[in-house]
Amino acid sequence: MLNSKLKLNKELFQKSAEKRSTREGFGLGLLEAGEKDENIVVLCGDLKESTKVDLFAHKFPDRYIEIGVAEQNMTGIAAGLALSGKIPFMASFAIFSPGRNWEQIRLSISFSNTNVKIIGTHAGLMHCYDGGMAQCLEDIALTRVLPNFSVIEPIDFHQAKAAAKYAAKHKGPIYMRLGREGTPEITTESTPFEFGKAQVLVEGDEITLISSGPIMYEVLSAAKILRAAHKVNVEVISSPTIKPLDEVTIVHSAKKTKRVVTIENHQVSGGLGGAVAELLSEKYPVPIRRIGMPDTFGESGHYSDLLDKFGLSAHHLVNKILSILKDNE
Amino acid sequence: MPDTHIHCQNPVISSLETKANDLRKTVIQMLLEAGSGHSAGSLDTADIFAALYFHILNIDPKKPDWEDRDRFVLSNGHICPVWYASLSERGYFPKKELWTLRKINSRLQGHPAYGSLPGVENTSGSLGQGISQAIGMALAAKLDKKNYRVYVMTGDGELNEGQVWEAAMFGGNSGLNNITWIIDRNNIQLSGYTEDMMPLESLRDKLEAFNWFVVEIDGHNIEEIINACNMARAVSQRPTAIIAHTIPGKGVEFMEYKVEWHGKVPDKKEAMKALRDLRSLDGKISCDYD
Numbered sequence: 268m269l270n271s272k273l274k275l276n277k278e279l280f281q282k283s284a285e286k287r288s289t290r291e292g293f294g295l296g297l298l299e300a301g302e303k304d305e306n307i308v309v310l311c312g313d314l315k316e317s318t319k320v321d322l323f324a325h326k327f328p329d330r331y332i333e334i335g336v337a338e339q340n341m342t343g344i345a346a347g348l349a350l351s352g353k354i355p356f357m358a359s360f361a362i363f364s365p366g367r368n369w370e371q372i373r374l375s376i377s378f379s380n381t382n383v384k385i386i387g388t389h390a391g392l393m394h395c396y397d398g399g400m401a402q403c404l405e406d407i408a409l410t411r412v413l414p415n416f417s418v419i420e421p422i423d424f425h426q427a428k429a430a431a432k433y434a435a436k437h438k439g440p441i442y443m444r445l446g447r448e449g450t451p452e453i454t455t456e457s458t459p460f461e462f463g464k465a466q467v468l469v470e471g472d473e474i475t476l477i478s479s480g481p482i483m484y485e486v487l488s489a490a491k492i493l494r495a496a497h498k499v500n501v502e503v504i505s506s507p508t509i510k511p512l513d514e515v516t517i518v519h520s521a522k523k524t525k526r527v528v529t530i531e532n533h534q535v536s537g538g539l540g541g542a543v544a545e546l547l548s549e550k551y552p553v554p555i556r557r558i559g560m561p562d563t564f565g566e567s568g569h570y571s572d573l574l575d576k577f578g579l580s581a582h583h584l585v586n587k588i589l590s591i592l593k594d595n596e
Numbered sequence: 597m598p599d600t601h602i603h604c605q606n607p608v609i610s611s612l613e614t615k616a617n618d619l620r621k622t623v624i625q626m627l628l629e630a631g632s633g634h635s636a637g638s639l640d641t642a643d644i645f646a647a648l649y650f651h652i653l654n655i656d657p658k659k660p661d662w663e664d665r666d667r668f669v670l671s672n673g674h675i676c677p678v679w680y681a682s683l684s685e686r687g688y689f690p691k692k693e694l695w696t697l698r699k700i701n702s703r704l705q706g707h708p709a710y711g712s713l714p715g716v717e718n719t720s721g722s723l724g725q726g727i728s729q730a731i732g733m734a735l736a737a738k739l740d741k742k743n744y745r746v747y748v749m750t751g752d753g754e755l756n757e758g759q760v761w762e763a764a765m766f767g768g769n770s771g772l773n774n775i776t777w778i779i780d781r782n783n784i785q786l787s788g789y790t791e792d793m794m795p796l797e798s799l800r801d802k803l804e805a806f807n808w809f810v811v812e813i814d815g816h817n818i819e820e821i822i823n824a825c826n827m828a829r830a831v832s833q834r835p836t837a838i839i840a841h842t843i844p845g846k847g848v849e850f851m852e853y854k855v856e857w858h859g860k861v862p863d864k865k866e867a868m869k870a871l872r873d874l875r876s877l878d879g880k881i882s883c884d885y886d
Binding site for chain 2: 330332334335349352353370374380381
């Protein structure tokens with residue numbers, strides 16, 4: 268089922284598949300980038316271990332700046348560093364950055380077009396046990412609306428590592444959305460990551476599923492069931508770059524399948540689904556269904572229980588997609 | 597009342613006083629042309645801007661991106677007319693551009709935008725962000741082992757913003773002795789006197805409690821401005837905050853001390869009267885603060 272050209276993990280659906288988080292991949296990628304470029308500096312607001320910038324902080328203590336619990340100040344300081352030629356990565360939980368400090372980001376980073384990388388971890392329902400307060404389900408909307416910004420949500424550990432290394436070289440502001448929980452690795456070290464490019468993980472011609480972030484594992488699991496048990500020839504597109512969207516790949520797939528479903532660990536408004544709907548409504552209108560958090564807040568619980576409760580786990584996706592196909596017959 | 601005119605014998609001070617008065621005249625004309633903007637702060641900081649741009653800052657208008665230059669960050673972006681006037685007077689861009697302030701296709705927006713104009717080091721207007729930006733620049737100087745200083749100006753009403761105190765806390769504990777924070781203490785903000793809106797006093801005690809080296813000066817006395825900035829250079833381990841006591845609207849009698857001139861501009865008749873006031877002062881601006 269998986270596209271062999273992308274050198275994806277062959278053990279994806281086996282119990283032996285390694286589970287690591289995107290924040291861990293990012294931490295390692297940042298460390299490697301820091302070894303190559305001494306202009307990289309890291310700022311964090313009392314969340315060094317949680318955001319996985321501790322690896323960098325231990326190796327390069329002179330280039331690590333502890334801000335304390337002050338995300339607004341962190342934003343301005345990062346901008347000042349960037350205005351002086353540094354490449355700042357500022358890390359916190361997504362709910363605090365870009366959540367709490369959005370207007371500072373708009374003025375000091377977006378409007379000023381400063382070369383700052385914002386790292387928001389524990390995004391979406393993956394901040395599971397801490398409850399609805401902590402689960403940032405609005406951050407894609409908050410950042411993709413900002414001029415000069417690029418938005419990336421890697422689907423797994425390896426891709427997050429590659430994206431971190433890419434971000435260090437990218438000129439301009441980036442928001443990178445990362446998760447807390449380990450999920451089965453979809454890609455391998457040999458899978459290419461190209462900024463601004465989507466990848467067809469599964470080729471099909473009946474319906475297109477587009478997703479970003481570690482929830483991609485649920486999407487691929489759903490695709491496997493749909494193909495094997497229901498003989499639905501689904502196509503699955505991974506779009507880790509949410510801004511700028513890969514128009515070519517997405518429009519090409521829409522032309523082929525004529526039906527698009529987006530799946531995301533984010534409010535159903537304003538996120539990846541919104542971006543895809545905006546694109547296709549102008550370039551190639553087809554029926555689109557957006558699956559995400561249905562304009563509501565989360566609550567405490569195990570990550571998989573939350574996915575289940577809010578209709579985002581694989582078997583819920585299967586049922587929703589089957590019903591979409593029925594509606595479209 | 598102290599006689600603050602005694603310094604005029606010093607030709608450097610006296611020429612800076614003239615420069616400040618010229619900046620005020622330019623600001624009045626800019627505000628009249630623009631038709632909207634903020635008068636009081638742009639006028640009351642003219643002496644500080646004259647001292648900074650014509651004496652204190654180590655800058656080169658021919659090389660606005662020179663990496664060893666001193667940085668000046670304006671946090672209370674609404675007083676940008678006096679910043680633009682100073683930059684133009686110092687040679688960063690042609691003076692005729694000043695009359696395009698707030699107009700379409702101009703490089704001079706109503707609040708400063710980084711990258712739009714040579715010499716503008718930061719974007720501001722939304723209050724409370726400049727000290728953080730300045731700290732970032734000062735940290736970069738330390739990382740790169742450079743000797744430039746970072747000057748940042750804020751208003752006083754601006755100190756209502758929480759981010760200011762986040763930055764004050766960081767700055768005071770950072771050992772960044774290369775930051776000079778100048779507070780325009782003119783006691784007014786948009787809708788009233790600062791002490792009626794949200795009292796700041798005792799401001800000096802607050803800043804000292806945050807571990808800043810604090811100097812209080814008459815913000816209209818050029819010699820005191822220069823001395824305070826020199827003192828800041830001599831402080832090791834700590835950043836310096838200069839509380840510059842000013843009279844809002846300084847130099848234009850009918851605007852002085854008046855809250856309503858924080859956020860409005862003179863019409864043609866008022867502008868003519870303001871320019872007459874400024875001409876009569878002939879460069880001799882003083883303050884009652886002692």
